[in-house]
Amino acid sequence: MRNLNYLVKIEENELLLERFIEAINGGTVKIDEQYPNPYLLDSGEKFLLDSIVKYFFQTRSFSKELYVSFIEKLRKLSGFKSYEYTLGNLTKDLICAKFDRVQRNNSRIFVPKTGEIASKNTLTEEENELLSFLCYLAVSHIKYGPSYASVTANQYFDVVTQLGSDEVEQLKKNGTGKLPKELTNYKDSDLAFKANDVFAAIHIKLINETEESYKKALTLVNNLLKSDFPKSFEIAFSAKTKELLPVKGFPKCGQHYLLAGAVKYVKLHSLILEYIDLTKHKYEWYTNLEDENCAMPSTFAVFALGLQNENYFDTLVDYYQTVDEEHQSIQSKFTPVFLEKFGVTKKSIKVYINAVLSLQEHPHYKAFIAYFSTENSLKLLLDSRENFAAYYFTDENLKEYSDSETDAQEMAAYCWESVMYTTFGQSKDFGKIARQLTEEQKKLFEKLL
Template identity: 30%
Template sequence: MNELQKEALEEMKTAIHKWFDEQENRKDAEEVVLRTTLQVGIFNFAMLDYRPGRTRVDSSKSVGSAAGKKSMKASPFTREQILHEVQPLLVEIVRERLDKLETSPLINYRFTFQGTFATMDGLVELTVLETVYEEKKRQLLERIQSYMEEKLEKGSNPTNRLETFFLARHLLDPYLFPEPEAAKTIALFDRIQELNKEQVEALAEHRRDIIRALTDWVENVFLPRYYDVTRSEYRTNEYVIKPDAVFENKDEPNQPIDLLLYGAVMTIRYEPEFSKFKGQTFLELAKQLGSGKAARMLKEGSDSFSQEDVHMRHELVECKANDVFSLFTIVIRKEEAGAYERAISFILSLLRKDFPKSYKIKLKSSLREFLPIKGLAKSDTHRFFANALAYSELHPLLEEYAREAMEEYEWYEDTESEKSVMPGSYAVFGLGLSSERYFPLVEAYMDLVDDEHQLVHDKFTAVFAETYGITERSTPTLIACLLRSHDSLKLKVQPELESEDKLSLFVQQIETLSDDEAERVLYPIWGKTEKLAALARKERGPRKELIIRLLKAAGA
């Protein structure tokens, strides 16, 4: 090696030793692995990112994203020199440090040291060293077996999320279980959900960890066997089936592809709207491999529901549901209350059985009713609920539906971004405009609505104010709406607030809010508080005092 190359190698050595020294100086390693028996080490990966003058080692797999960063000076190595001269030297350095840590809680049962190297020929990526500690592996397999038997098969108590995090990844780790037993693994995942079903938030976290582990296995272990994968940080993976791909035992029971199908359904049913497409993509890729089950699921839905649940035929109406595409297909044969009652009950029943909360309705009906609110998408879903709202006898059922359907971060799937609405919106808007009886429903809706990503509830708020004005009953609900409003909303209630009685009622409600909340509520009516202050200077008597109280409530 010449002097520049020796300096470069020294820079790599320094970065490697720095990383190992930092880890060995940690005081919490023992404490970390003692949190659960399912963790035998902290690190299973480190990456050397060599760029002259910027070299570093990191345990984050995203370190490769630094590929876009330019080196401070040119690399002195060719690709061949990295592969044949540098890598063997780095193996010796890393091996020497690892040998001292074989029984340490710092290092997992398997450790991979990778590298990205700037060279004269471009970026080179390679695995520098990979090692397995058989004794740690044996201990971990014993602990996994013990945990499954004691906590899942024999256990009856809710489980720890951290244990699910590790167990899900272990069961799908090809270095621990080269060929996963699909049926057993799925049964264990189902058991975890069963044990934690009474704790709603905890159950969601367990499911999230199971889905992440399944997704990682599908994308990094299963699909690359049959597809050439182009990965990107900024868009979805691209898959091209390999010319020599042979997928055997397509529809035999207990095959690895069952884990893909299971993961796809869990993703579709439980992940946020923006992630559901990944589950559908998995099913499409399985179908391309010749899976008849995947083809059936794409056409008819998953096996999560009985045929009676997803298909209802009646002389008044026919309803079908497909959870894979989050779709309800409703054909109204006779335009009467009974048809819509059966259709709403059909939807409600499935939502209570964990049908995806984000969905759309494909409607065949001779009526084209829409809510009297400008700016809402004129979709089939909107039309279905507007049609149903025409029957006052269905209003209690529609409220029941709305309370079940409302879910933050979920959406009706047949609207564009600026017209996106949370499930239950059309029923809530219609009911809220029909009777004061549904004011509590409107307030519950506004407590949930994602106002960072939804705008159209402002349209409802404007119509609500026009419909009810400022009254003792309506004002708390109007304020609940305004607390979720945007700067673009302009509310025309100033003329009504010329009445001292109504202004006094409004002030009393505003004074229960925090400064920020009060300012947000006042903005759609008067704009910035400076305008309200200018108005106060012009007023006299009790009205002036009331406006000053508004300003004080807003912290002005």
């Protein structure tokens, strides 16, 4: 059996576990840098966090205030993900032990549908506290978990409602109440703004469609996103005129309307850049978009600016290098519009190839062939091929390849195949394309193969 340099066993280690809890509450515990990152005392002892959480539940009578206080310290130390699985199972055990109606199916808890919802008046103070704690855990999933964690959160909310608590209804109306009202509620003659941090929803009604109104809306959104608001969220937007970006296939949604309307005003571009910085998170999403329209929350802002001028090419490249290429493909709809606007230049080709690399297989459009069949564009493609690793691999990419013993040049050759497919289509058609080129163009084209 492998010897561990940290402890996991609770039995016979109770006194040491008490010291860990005391250190957590006192803010003196540290996190070991080596996986699986056990907690570390100043005196050198190490304990796995799961065991500390289990011991806490075993030895402390339930009190929402006590439990939340302790768990919030853990979150600030090592993040929600470090304990959410163990905390979820322990909380489910508490709920099932207290409420006979609650059943458990593997990791899921639920109340069988009988058509009856218990009355709030029949709940004891302890039962209300326990259901409120389950709401706290649900909200934590929404605020600190990945976007799909909302599925778990909604399961918890359903249980709370079925058992007779009205807390979910209150959360729908008012959010957690932890954010200052000046961040979540605003109304004047230009617009009405309301945000709910539980359901990660921002509602904006624009009364006057002016630069000042859009400025107020963006400022309110940005100030909210600087607070403890969920990183995955949705924007509901209403106005007499709903602007859209000139990108075929982009979904119509609140965040699209807001950014397409705001980008018309050059003075607001700095606010849009700030919004991008606040929302550029690889594994976060707009919660009102699904399937092929899944989008990182900076998406519409990036593309709104990306169609303005070359000043925002770096913004596009940074976006393409950040997105989750395995689960997002909406960006491919922007590429044809980008080429139509800017053509193929020394600067735009870097944007184009980063766009190709930003998803697992960027589709080929026939229009691309004409853009890349000129002598100048073929030379630019050849330059990109010959300097692919230097131009298109980030330091993070190179470190990843080094750690996995992947040869960077082999990876560059693999990526180049994607560039060739997106640009010229199937390799079986390359001969047909070559026959339509001049002799000089054909020489350059053949060097690309």
